[in-house]
Amino acid sequence: MSMISDSARSDIENWVDKYPAEEKQSAVMAALRIVQDENSGSLTTELMNEVATLLEMPEIAVYEVATFYSMYELKLVGRHKICVCTNISCMLNNSKAVVDKLEDKLGVKLGETTADGEFTLKEVECLGACVNAPVVQVGENYYEHLNPAINPDKIDQLLAELRGES
Amino acid sequence: MESSAEQNIVNIEINDISLQVEPGQMLIEVADANGVAIPRFCYHKKLSTSANCRMCLVEVEKAPKMLPACATQVMNGMKVWTKSPKAIAAQKSVMEFLLINHPLDCPVCDQGGECDLQDIAMGYGGDQTRYQERRRIVKDKDYGALVSTEMSRCIHCTRCVRFGEEVGGIAEIGGTGRGDHMEIGTYVQKSLSSELSGNIIDLCPVGALLSKPFLYSARAWELQSYLSIAPHDAVGSNIKIQTRNGKIMRVVPADNEEVNESWISDRDRFSYLGANESRVTSPMVRNSSGNLVETNWQAALDTVIKSFTEIIATDGGSAVGAIASPSSSVEEFYLLQKFMRGLGSNNIDFRLQQQDFSAGAEQSAPKLELSLQEIETQNSIFIIGSDIQREQPLLSHRVRKATLAGAVVSTINPKTIEFNFAISTSVKTDKLTPALAGVAKELLSRGLGGDLNLEQLLTDGAVNIAVEAEHKEIADSLVNGENSMVLLGALAYRDQNQSRIYSLATAISKMSNSSLNIVTEGANALGGVLAGAVPYHSAGKVEVSECGVDVAEMISNPPKGVVLFGVEADKDLAGDDSAIDSLGSGFVVAITPFMDRLTYEHADVVLPLAGFGESSGTFVNAEGRWQSFSGAVKPLGEARPGWKILRVLGSSAELQGFELDSSEQVLNEVKALCDVTADKSEPEISNWSAPTDLGNIEAEMVKPIPLYEVDAVVRRSAPLQEQAKKLTGGVDDV
Ligand code: SF4
Ligand code: FES
Numbered sequence: 074m075s076m077i078s079d080s081a082r083s084d085i086e087n088w089v090d091k092y093p094a095e096e097k098q099s100a101v102m103a104a105l106r107i108v109q110d111e112n113s114g115s116l117t118t119e120l121m122n123e124v125a126t127l128l129e130m131p132e133i134a135v136y137e138v139a140t141f142y143s144m145y146e147l148k149l150v151g152r153h154k155i156c157v158c159t160n161i162s163c164m165l166n167n168s169k170a171v172v173d174k175l176e177d178k179l180g181v182k183l184g185e186t187t188a189d190g191e192f193t194l195k196e197v198e199c200l201g202a203c204v205n206a207p208v209v210q211v212g213e214n215y216y217e218h219l220n221p222a223i224n225p226d227k228i229d230q231l232l233a234e235l236r237g238e239s
Numbered sequence: 240m241e242s243s244a245e246q247n248i249v250n251i252e253i254n255d256i257s258l259q260v261e262p263g264q265m266l267i268e269v270a271d272a273n274g275v276a277i278p279r280f281c282y283h284k285k286l287s288t289s290a291n292c293r294m295c296l297v298e299v300e301k302a303p304k305m306l307p308a309c310a311t312q313v314m315n316g317m318k319v320w321t322k323s324p325k326a327i328a329a330q331k332s333v334m335e336f337l338l339i340n341h342p343l344d345c346p347v348c349d350q351g352g353e354c355d356l357q358d359i360a361m362g363y364g365g366d367q368t369r370y371q372e373r374r375r376i377v378k379d380k381d382y383g384a385l386v387s388t389e390m391s392r393c394i395h396c397t398r399c400v401r402f403g404e405e406v407g408g409i410a411e412i413g414g415t416g417r418g419d420h421m422e423i424g425t426y427v428q429k430s431l432s433s434e435l436s437g438n439i440i441d442l443c444p445v446g447a448l449l450s451k452p453f454l455y456s457a458r459a460w461e462l463q464s465y466l467s468i469a470p471h472d473a474v475g476s477n478i479k480i481q482t483r484n485g486k487i488m489r490v491v492p493a494d495n496e497e498v499n500e501s502w503i504s505d506r507d508r509f510s511y512l513g514a515n516e517s518r519v520t521s522p523m524v525r526n527s528s529g530n531l532v533e534t535n536w537q538a539a540l541d542t543v544i545k546s547f548t549e550i551i552a553t554d555g556g557s558a559v560g561a562i563a564s565p566s567s568s569v570e571e572f573y574l575l576q577k578f579m580r581g582l583g584s585n586n587i588d589f590r591l592q593q594q595d596f597s598a599g600a601e602q603s604a605p606k607l608e609l610s611l612q613e614i615e616t617q618n619s620i621f622i623i624g625s626d627i628q629r630e631q632p633l634l635s636h637r638v639r640k641a642t643l644a645g646a647v648v649s650t651i652n653p654k655t656i657e658f659n660f661a662i663s664t665s666v667k668t669d670k671l672t673p674a675l676a677g678v679a680k681e682l683l684s685r686g687l688g689g690d691l692n693l694e695q696l697l698t699d700g701a702v703n704i705a706v707e708a709e710h711k712e713i714a715d716s717l718v719n720g721e722n723s724m725v726l727l728g729a730l731a732y733r734d735q736n737q738s739r740i741y742s743l744a745t746a747i748s749k750m751s752n753s754s755l756n757i758v759t760e761g762a763n764a765l766g767g768v769l770a771g772a773v774p775y776h777s778a779g780k781v782e783v784s785e786c787g788v789d790v791a792e793m794i795s796n797p798p799k800g801v802v803l804f805g806v807e808a809d810k811d812l813a814g815d816d817s818a819i820d821s822l823g824s825g826f827v828v829a830i831t832p833f834m835d836r837l838t839y840e841h842a843d844v845v846l847p848l849a850g851f852g853e854s855s856g857t858f859v860n861a862e863g864r865w866q867s868f869s870g871a872v873k874p875l876g877e878a879r880p881g882w883k884i885l886r887v888l889g890s891s892a893e894l895q896g897f898e899l900d901s902s903e904q905v906l907n908e909v910k911a912l913c914d915v916t917a918d919k920s921e922p923e924i925s926n927w928s929a930p931t932d933l934g935n936i937e938a939e940m941v942k943p944i945p946l947y948e949v950d951a952v953v954r955r956s957a958p959l960q961e962q963a964k965k966l967t968g969g970v971d972d973v
């Protein structure tokens with residue numbers, strides 16, 4: 074029984090079509106993203122094996138990709154994954170305080186998920202938005218200028234906004 | 240410079256020594272060939288270049304940074320220094336990085352004494368660490384019963400990863416995670432399923448991958464090495480048997496580019512662990528109350544001679560016979576047939592799994608027409624009735640290499656058999672003959688029949704042969720392939736319709752101008768034929784006046800006296816238990832290293848035979864390559880090498896020509912009788928003529944013998960048996 078839906082499958086096919094026929098595995102990153110989105114934000118070994126079969130590549134080669142990139146999750150994650158950048162520019166702009174505040178508000182440490190399954194807090198490297206540091210990413214959105222010393226309410230607003238969505 | 244380019248030669252200097260080298264090579268290859276030492280971890284001559292360890296950095300003129308010698312091609316006028324201050328500084332820094340996380344556990348590490356990291360750290364590293372932080376710890380992996388892991392020692396050279404992809408043909412190991420969190424492993428727990436997996440033990444430059452059965456049992460410097468030949472298939476892989484205090488401690492490959500390259504199969508590496516299980520260590524005779532009791536050699540031999548003399552006196556020489564293991568040495572085969580023929584019997588055979596003997600002497604010495612190396616250069620390979628990957632792992636590796644170079648492979652096999660190389664056309668069937676006849680008929684219909692007289696057989700005969708689309712494809716690939724080969728394996732050999740299958744395969748190879756290659760069973764089947772251990776001819780293929788009976792006949796109609804030489808009858812012979820039991824009805828002399836059921840229940844005399852690694856001998860591999868080996872350890876207990884036992888039997892029976900002092904002398908005698916230069920000859924299906932019918936066309940193919948069931952030693956190796964159990968995919972149990 075396949076755990077990948079037909080629509081996800083055709084999405085993956087679209088990606089496969091972009092590459093030469095004998096280079097199917099080029100679509101592995103897109104495929105993993107698609108199945109992860111469909112599976113509430115995380116991957117399972119079974120899903121990765123299905124991707125391997127689909128793209129005719131060894132299973133281990135899929136695991137290699139999935140474990141290499143930080144945007145793939147191999148454990149269950151909360152409904153919202155808050156990715157906090159702690160790389161150099163953000164660090165210089167007080168990302169430590171962002172982390173502290175988020176940890177305090179959510180009652181979890183980096184890498185953990187809240188008991189209600191709403192939030193996962195994750196440390197990531199440069200998000201490419203240094204100009205507006207410190208930055209966090211949630212889903213497809215960036216939230217910027219979060220330094221609590223300058224914008225004390227921004228983080229609370231962000232969490233409220235995210236909670237409100239549920 | 241101009242002229243050197245024309246000559247396809249590149250001038251370079253390494254350490255101020257001028258060298259003329261072939262273009263396209265990497266610096267490290269040139270250095271190796273010229274005795275310049277460059278340290279390395281990830282580079283291996285048999286694997287692709289990954290250039291990720293950076294240990295091989297050297298200084299190259301005009302290059303701003305140090306370059307990795309394993310990934311830098313030689314260029315005309317290049318000047319290289321491997322020991323300049325810059326090179327040394329780079330090597331030292333790399334070494335320091337590599338040692339950051341490597342545990343300092345050499346005293347308890349099996350690799351100690353044969354560790355690249357230890358050696359190179361001695362030669363190129365600093366004498367203390369500047370690293371104050373915590374070393375990382377990596378969880379060990381469970382790779383099954385053969386390879387043990389200590390992953391904190393891994394330096395991420397990726398040799399084991401590349402081996403899986405490139406040689407093992409199954410990518411199971413990889414590098415997961417990133418940066419400091421990267422780990423080498425399978426990610427999900429699994430036993431390695433490659434039948435060549437043990438080679439990663441040798442490849443791993445540190446003590447991360449070790450032999451599980453050998454763990455903590457000896458130090459590399461305590462071991463003595465003896466060159467030998469692996470006895471479980473017809474490749475004749477070169478091995479080193481390593482011993483300590485007269486005991487076999489482990490088996491590792493010996494490099495031989497022409498035979499096994501740098502590899503051996505797991506079967507060859509770990510079979511020694513079964514060598515001393517259930518051994519017979521003293522001669523025994525069955526007493527009047529039916530029990531086997533230990534006795535001395537003289538008494539046991541006297542019993543044999545007395546009984547055999549009596550049987551022959553009343554019933555004639557043909558009332559006795561001998562069945563030998565197909566992995567007996569040339570010397571043993573030769574003396575055994577000499578003994579039997581001296582007694583007046585031509586009943587001698589070793590073709591334990593053969594069922595159809597109707598071809599008789601016609602297909603007298605099945606072998607490979609190509610050398611193992613030549614297999615790599617084929618562009619079309621037609622495999623008939625063979626689980627080649629399990630039968631002959633390192634021959635299969637050559638086929639795989641051919642496919643990687645673009646060869647097309649077609650097969651006729653049962654549907655359960657799968658390979659680690661790509662197959663273009665696969666006929667999955669339970670019956671070999673009809674499919675083979677289809678291919679032959681297709682070739683004939685293309686007017687390739689010449690003077691082979693196949694028309695009656697294939698087109699006007701009683702049987703209507705169907706030519707399927709796949710048969711046409713196979714015919715196409717054989718005809719179109721510039722170098723094409725036909726390969727017959729054990730399932731064809733063991734088929735009830737073997738002689739017709741061989742005839743059809745011969746016809747196919749003749750019509751398509753392909754080479755004909757046959758593998759049969761055991762380590763020395765070709766040696767058995769050449770040494771005369773067959774009913775129809777004696778050594779050197781001298782025809783006998785009255786052909787003896789084959790092994791199947793000996794089973795269905797047991798001789799009054801029979802010698803079983805190295806045979807575990809109830810497992811090695813084709814046929815059901817009760818048929819094989821009937822062999823026990825006569826006077827049975829079991830010359831065997833192992834106590835097995837038939838010996839225990841039926842043998843009248845048991846003579847302990849030297850086991851694996853315990854005697855000298857010679858095997859002729861499937862190519863016709865004669866390879867001699869010496870004993871590595873003394874035979875266990877009272878056991879004796881086969882040639883000595885047979886020599887004494889011969890002289891006790893007062894036969895001529897048994898005054899032989901050494902196994903070399905026996906070998907020389909055989910060689911004088913055989914055409915040992917016949918290396919390159921075609922497999923002898925001499926005087927080939929078209930068969931008049933297709934024989935038992937409905938014959939069902941036999942089941943493949945599982946990888947770790949091929950002979951008595953392998954069956955007794957506990958780690959191999961455990962590994963077989965752990966693997967579901969790798970071993971065929973149809
Ligand atoms: S386990 Fe050994 S061979 Fe494999 S990557 Fe690590 S050091 Fe290299
Ligand atoms: S460092 Fe944080 S976005 Fe670049």
Ligand code: FES
Binds near residue numbers: 279281289290293295
């Ligand atoms: S040997 Fe050249 S980089 Fe490893």
